[in-house]
Amino acid sequence: MMAIYGPLKLILDVIFFIMIVHIIMSWLINFNVLNLRQPLVASIWTGLNRLLEPIYTPIRRILPNTHPLDLAPLVVFIIVISLRDYILPTLLFG
Numbered sequence: 253m254m255a256i257y258g259p260l261k262l263i264l265d266v267i268f269f270i271m272i273v274h275i276i277m278s279w280l281i282n283f284n285v286l287n288l289r290q291p292l293v294a295s296i297w298t299g300l301n302r303l304l305e306p307i308y309t310p311i312r313r314i315l316p317n318t319h320p321l322d323l324a325p326l327v328v329f330i331i332v333i334s335l336r337d338y339i340l341p342t343l344l345f346g
Contacts, residue, residue: 264336
């Protein structure tokens with residue numbers, strides 16, 4: 253079971269880390285600490301959005317439209333934590 257658990261946990265840990273970076277970066281951009289006109293910041297932001305949009309889009313279709321507040325990252329964050337810490341170990345190790 254460790255052969256299945258290890259890679260799945262690694263994938264969920266990477267998604268978790270990428271989401272943390274994306275969330276913190278979005279706060280820094282919204283509070284004008286980071287500027288999207290800087291090429292490095294813009295390229296990192298674009299890359300993070302390209303990685304996470306395929307995950308967020310199906311959740312956005314299900315959730316009601318709360319236009320100024322995007323709840324999709326919160327829902328995905330809770331799903332990733334639940335899978336990584338509770339569901340996956342319970343399924344594989346009973």
